[in-house]
Amino acid sequence: ESTKHSLSFLIKYFALTQFSEIREMGCKVPQHILQQYLENLQESRFEEDDLFFGPGMPRLGIGMDTCVVPLRHRGLSLVQTTDFIYPIVDDPYMMGRIACANVLSDLYAVGVTKCDSMLMLLGVSNKMTGKERDKIIPLIIKGYKDVAEKAGTTITGGHTILNPWILVGGVATTVCQTNCFIMPDNAVPGDVLVLTKPLGTQVAVAVHQWLDNPEKWNKIKLVVTEEEVELAYQEAITNMDRLNRTAANLMHIFNAHAATDITGFGILGHAQNLVRQQRNEVSFVIHNLPVIAKMAAVSKARGEMFGLVHGMCPETSGGLLICLPREQAARFCAEIKSPRYGKGHQAWIIGIVEKGSRTARIIEKPRIIDVTSSQSTSQNVSPAVPP
Amino acid sequence: ESTKHSLSFLIKYFALTQFSEIREMGCKVPQHILQQYLENLQESRFEEDDLFFGPGMPRLGIGMDTCVVPLRHRGLSLVQTTDFIYPIVDDPYMMGRIACANVLSDLYAVGVTKCDSMLMLLGVSNKMTGKERDKIIPLIIKGYKDVAEKAGTTITGGHTILNPWILVGGVATTVCQTNCFIMPDNAVPGDVLVLTKPLGTQVAVAVHQWLDNPEKWNKIKLVVTEEEVELAYQEAITNMDRLNRTAANLMHIFNAHAATDITGFGILGHAQNLVRQQRNEVSFVIHNLPVIAKMAAVSKARGEMFGLVHGMCPETSGGLLICLPREQAARFCAEIKSPRYGKGHQAWIIGIVEKGSRTARIIEKPRIIDVTSSQSTSQNVSPAVPP
Numbered sequence: 103e104s105t106k107h108s109l110s111f112l113i114k115y116f117a118l119t120q121f122s123e124i125r126e127m128g129c130k131v132p133q134h135i136l137q138q139y140l141e142n143l144q145e146s147r148f149e150e151d152d153l154f155f156g157p158g159m160p161r162l163g164i165g166m167d168t169c170v171v172p173l174r175h176r177g178l179s180l181v182q183t184t185d186f187i188y189p190i191v192d193d194p195y196m197m198g199r200i201a202c203a204n205v206l207s208d209l210y211a212v213g214v215t216k217c218d219s220m221l222m223l224l225g226v227s228n229k230m231t232g233k234e235r236d237k238i239i240p241l242i243i244k245g246y247k248d249v250a251e252k253a254g255t256t257i258t259g260g261h262t263i264l265n266p267w268i269l270v271g272g273v274a275t276t277v278c279q280t281n282c283f284i285m286p287d288n289a290v291p292g293d294v295l296v297l298t299k300p301l302g303t304q305v306a307v308a309v310h311q312w313l314d315n316p317e318k319w320n321k322i323k324l325v326v327t328e329e330e331v332e333l334a335y336q337e338a339i340t341n342m343d344r345l346n347r348t349a350a351n352l353m354h355i356f357n358a359h360a361a362t363d364i365t366g367f368g369i370l371g372h373a374q375n376l377v378r379q380q381r382n383e384v385s386f387v388i389h390n391l392p393v394i395a396k397m398a399a400v401s402k403a404r405g406e407m408f409g410l411v412h413g414m415c416p417e418t419s420g421g422l423l424i425c426l427p428r429e430q431a432a433r434f435c436a437e438i439k440s441p442r443y444g445k446g447h448q449a450w451i452i453g454i455v456e457k458g459s460r461t462a463r464i465i466e467k468p469r470i471i472d473v474t475s476s477q478s479t480s481q482n483v484s485p486a487v488p489p
Numbered sequence: 490e491s492t493k494h495s496l497s498f499l500i501k502y503f504a505l506t507q508f509s510e511i512r513e514m515g516c517k518v519p520q521h522i523l524q525q526y527l528e529n530l531q532e533s534r535f536e537e538d539d540l541f542f543g544p545g546m547p548r549l550g551i552g553m554d555t556c557v558v559p560l561r562h563r564g565l566s567l568v569q570t571t572d573f574i575y576p577i578v579d580d581p582y583m584m585g586r587i588a589c590a591n592v593l594s595d596l597y598a599v600g601v602t603k604c605d606s607m608l609m610l611l612g613v614s615n616k617m618t619g620k621e622r623d624k625i626i627p628l629i630i631k632g633y634k635d636v637a638e639k640a641g642t643t644i645t646g647g648h649t650i651l652n653p654w655i656l657v658g659g660v661a662t663t664v665c666q667t668n669c670f671i672m673p674d675n676a677v678p679g680d681v682l683v684l685t686k687p688l689g690t691q692v693a694v695a696v697h698q699w700l701d702n703p704e705k706w707n708k709i710k711l712v713v714t715e716e717e718v719e720l721a722y723q724e725a726i727t728n729m730d731r732l733n734r735t736a737a738n739l740m741h742i743f744n745a746h747a748a749t750d751i752t753g754f755g756i757l758g759h760a761q762n763l764v765r766q767q768r769n770e771v772s773f774v775i776h777n778l779p780v781i782a783k784m785a786a787v788s789k790a791r792g793e794m795f796g797l798v799h800g801m802c803p804e805t806s807g808g809l810l811i812c813l814p815r816e817q818a819a820r821f822c823a824e825i826k827s828p829r830y831g832k833g834h835q836a837w838i839i840g841i842v843e844k845g846s847r848t849a850r851i852i853e854k855p856r857i858i859d860v861t862s863s864q865s866t867s868q869n870v871s872p873a874v875p876p
Contacts, residue, residue, distance in 0.1 A: 131613050131622075131649050139627055139649075162645075169645035171606045173664050175565060184571075184608050184648045184660055219558045221571050221660070223610075226518050235518075239526055258549075258556035261571045262518050262526075266653040273571055273608070273660050277560050 109189040109197060109238065109268065133367050133375075160285045166379060167208035167363055170283060181283055183208035185365070186223050186271020190307050190418055191339060194238045198245025200342040201270035204365065204419035206253050209274050210350035211363040211422055213284035218276045220250050222260035225269025242270055253345055284353055286360040287381045289425035293359055293455035295386060296431050298349045298438065298447070299341045299421025300473035301369060302397035305408050306331075306338035307418075309400050325399045334394045337475060341394075342419040348443040349422045355437070356430040364420030370413025373423060373462035385458025386425075388413065392450045392471040413464045425455055448473070520754050520762075547672045553766060554595035554750055557670060568670055570595035572752070573610050573658020577694050577805055578726060581625045585632025587729040588657035591752065591806035593640055596661050597737035598750040598809055600671035605663045607637050609647035612656025629657055640732055671740055673747040674768045676812035680746055680842035682773060683818050685736045685825065685834070686728045686808025687860035688756060689784035692795050693718075693725035694805075696787050712786045721781050724862060728781075729806040735830040736809045742824070743817040751807030757800025760810060760849035772845025773812075775800065779837045779858040800851045812842055835860070 131139075160179070162170035168183040185205045189197050202220070209217055226239055250257050260272065276282070309331055312318040346363060353361060362376040369388070377386050391398070391411060401410040408415040426434055435449045450471060518526075546559035547566070555570040572592045576584050589607070596604055613626055637644050647659065663669070696718055699705040733750060740748060749763040756775070764773050778785070778798060788797040795802040813821055822836045837858060 131626075131651060135623070136649055139630055166646075169606065169608070171643075171645050173605060175562070175664060178562060178565075178664070180606055180662060180664060182606065182608065182660070182662060183646065184610060186610075186648060186650065188650075218560060219556065219567055219569065221556070221569065223571060223573075236522070239518075243526055256558075258558050259553075259570065261573060261658070262523055263573065263575075263656075264518060265656075269650075269652075271648070273569070275567060275569060275662060277562060277565070277567060277664050 109192055109194050133371050160280060162212070162285065166286060166375065167211045168214075170212065170285070173277065177279055178277055179280060179283070180275065180277055181209060181212060181214050182273065182275045184223075184271070184273045186225075186269050187418060189268050189270070190304065191342075194241035195245040196339060196343065197270060198242040198247075199249045200245075200339075200419050201242075202246040202249035202253075202272065203343055203345050205272045205274050206249075206255075207346045207363040207365070207419055207422075209276060210346035211361050212286060213350050213353045213358065213361070214276050214278065214282060215347055215350045216276060216278070216282070217253060217255035217274045219258045220255050220275075221273040222246055222257050223269065223271045223273070224260065224262040225265035225267065226262060227268045228264045228266060242268075246270065246272070249343075249345070253347060284358055284361065286362060286376060287379050288359040289377075289380050289384050289386075289455045290359060290382055291384055291455055291457045292428055293384075293425045294428050294431045294451050295373075295388065295453035295455065296424045296426055296434055296449050297364070297369070297392060297421050297452045298346060298424070298449045299344070299364070300337070300392040300394045300471075301364070301415065301417060301420070302334070302394035302401075302410060303338040303342050303417045303420060305397040305401055305410060305415060306334040306394050308408075309397070310335040322400050322403050325403045326396045330396045333474070334397055337394050337473070341421070344419075344447065346422050348438060348447070349424070349449070352434055352437055353422075353424060356426055356434040359425040359427070361422050361424040363422050364417045366416045368409065368414040368416055369420075369423065370462060370464060373413070376423065376425075377460045377462045380460060383457060383459060384455050385460065386453060386455055386462040388453035388462070388464040388468060390450060390452040390469045390471055391464070392448075392452065392473050395472040395474045398470045398472065411464070411468060411470070421449075520758050547667060549599070549672065553673060553762065554598045555601075557599065557672070560664065564666055565664055566667060566670070567662065567664055568596060568599060568601050569660065569662045571610075571658070571660045573612075573656050574805060576655050576657070577691065578729075581628035582632040583726060583730065584657060585629035585634075586636045587632075587726075587806050588629075589633040589636035589640075589659065590730055590732050592659045592661050593636075593642075594733045594750040594752070594806055594809075596663060597733035598748050599673060600737050600740045600745065600748070601663050601665065601669060602734055602737045603663060603665070603669070604640060604642035604661045606645045607642050607662070608660040609633055609644050610656065610658045610660070611647065611649040612652035612654065613649060614655045615651045615653060629655075633657065633659070636730075636732070640734060671745055671748065673749060673763060674766050675746040676764075676767050676771050676773075676842045677746060677769055678771055678842055678844045679815055680771075680812045681815050681818045681838050682760075682775065682840035682842065683811045683813050683821055683836050684751070684756070684779060684808050684839045685733060685811070685836045686731070686751070687724070687779040687781045687858075688751070688802065688804060688807070689721070689781035689788075689797060690725040690729055690804045690807060692784045692788055692797060692802060693721040693781050695795075696784070697722040709787050709790050712790045713783045717783045720861070721784055724781050724860070727862075728808070731834065733809050735825060735834070736811070736836070739821055739824055740809075740811060743813055743821040746812040746814070748809050748811040750809050751804045753803045755796065755801040755803055756807075756810065757849060757851060760800070763810065763812075764847045764849045767847060770844060770846060771842050772847065773840060773842055773849040775840035775849070775851040775855060777837060777839040777856045777858055778851070779835075779839065779860050782859040782861045785857045785859065798851070798855060798857070808836075
């Protein structure tokens with residue numbers, strides 16, 4: 103009975119026939135190609151903005167997580183994002199939850215903490231029987247809805263199609279004054295980089311599937327136990343399911359200068375996106391990589407096939423990468439652990455902002471921080487600022 | 490060279506392997522099943538609206554083309570829609586144009602004429618080579634962008650994934666005062682129903698593909714010529730590419746009581762959706778079906794496999810179905826032909842609104858109006874009100 107509630111037949115189809123072929127891009131078109139495609143999309147008539155909306159109304163367009171559009175109603179901006187993903191976990195309800203957290207994450211990345219409205223996008227697989235569909239789809243919808251409610255927003259519409267693969271995603275929209283969001287373009291030399299979830303979500307999910315694949319399991323069984331894989335998988339799910347809303351709130355309190363969320367392009371891809379957006383001539387240097395426990399070792403045992411330590415491994419519903427003033431960053435990391443924000447979660451200082459030509463890089467031998475359950479490690483990792 | 494700019498390899502894949510299997514639902518999950526899924530999604534706490542937003546702020550949720558959400562900023566509403574479709578024409582540039590018109594159509598259906606912001610959703614086929622992708626995708630994007638500009642809006646973001654099938658769509662959003670939109674719930678007995686584009690877009694596209702399929706062509710060649718099929722295809726493209734913006738404008742001038750746009754559920758499916766939304770106890774009765782020339786005959790020759798005269802045939806970027814006061818409807822149909830709105834287009838009075846229990850139906854033998862090029866017929870079809 104319970105297997106009928108499972109997405110595994112689709113994940114397997116997806117994983118076995120497609121994952122190896124597209125793993126490096128995580129179902130994304132390669133970043134540099136996408137940038138070429140989108141080059142001509144950006145509007146050139148933004149100079150008119152100052153005339154029309156009054157001077158200084160911020161605008162954020164193609165290429166970042168979220169768009170910020172000045173509205174005709176003076177002082178208000180439209181902040182909006184869309185995202186959709188394929189099933190990566192076996193449980194349809196959890197899949198819906200993660201997809202919703204993943205959509206909202208783009209709003210949180212610009213410090214928006216209140217979402218006015220969500221839409222849901224759903225691709226129903228034409229490979230499912232009617233019976234499978236009738237059990238699975240309502241569970242996905244319920245998961246999506248429950249997380250929307252947890253985030254204090256409501257689903258007001260959407261669109262559903264038939265597609266070979268299941269698709270789950272949506273749109274998140276807020277209309278707000280300019281002080282409700284933080285434009286991601288104000289990093290200054292001396293800032294540090296903070297990350298609010300460990301990396302390795304998609305590695306943990308893939309490795310978990312290898313438990314059923316002796317050939318692949320044999321290649322990693324010397325560096326990881328079955329139990330560690332199960333724990334890593336649970337840790338990945340816990341993190342993907344978690345909203346970045348607390349982090350967005352704290353961005354205002356601790357004067358964040360810029361942020362992005364980590365998803366399909368990996369931490370380095372998104373860091374590069376963010377640094378190109380900066381008004382000051384800065385570069386980002388990443389020293390530490392917090393990774394779900396054992397996933398860096400597994401990745402190494404497989405010849406870095408995931409690109410994890412190179413910052414190229416795609417994440418789903420990853421954490422925020424935030425540029426914070428150095429003196430505020432440790433306080434941010436302490437505060438986010440506070441029980442007043444639910445279970446209390448970790449954040450890590452992972453790098454620095456220095457003078458530079460808008461590049462982002464990871465140092466040659468980054469320190470890998472093996473992250474076990476958020477709670478158990480919260481006492482023993484100090485948010486040490488890199489030298 | 491030009492074939493490299495074509496989507497035909499995908500359309501064929503799509504058409505031959507999938508179209509027959511899902512044609513009746515037009516890549517949609519069946520309407521009644523979707524309604525079950527979405528039943529629990531609608532929020533119950535809308536009663537709080539009056540307290541929070543002040544009395545009488547309109548709200549439109551799941552199930553209609555567009556959502557209308559009252560905002561925290563007094564007097565303003567968020568009007569928003571999302572849609573995406575698969576390739577249905579061979580020319581990627583035209584495909585982008587049609588997809589954009591199709592997204593915007595949902596806004597126009599509630600009388601919104603100014604879109605503040607669009608997002609673009611793109612599924613890039615993993616069956617394309619890099620070379621195909623680099624030629625085709627920028628053309629789709631350009632088409633989408635050009636129509637967004639024509640509509641006076643800009644694309645501010647979006648999301649791109651790899652998918653077995655190409656997907657093109659987006660999100661259209663406006664923030665406006667309540668007088669800028671027309672809630673689709675105010676039809677009264679005595680109103681008439683007006684349609685602003687002919688039906689049969691997807692029939693024309695399918696039949697056009699049959700020109701290359703002798704087996705299928707043989708079944709219809711007695712009722713239609715190759716030239717007529719080409720003309721029907723062109724007429725379908727012209728109509729799918731056309732914005733419903735003029736119609737949305739005229740809805741305000743002629744006091745429209747409710748409207749919807751005709752897409753995946755066919756005219757009857759959308760009429761049923763709309764009638765269920767009405768505050769008054771009304772029913773819709775459709776007497777006339779304007780259909781792209783010869784497509785009704787083709788449909789009949791194939792045993793009504795498309796469901797065209799039963800109102801079940803999906804359309805792409807179809808017209809608006811508008812409830813208008815009887816005395817205004819003829820003036821609406823005359824005005825929309827005016828050269829001041831570009832080429833001038835037709836609209837037809839196709840049915841009546843009567844007292845009833847919120848059902849919609851087509852009379853047993855509806856009058857089929859064979860529509861040839863919009864211009865050539867514009868003088869000889871009178872918008873006669875059905876008896």
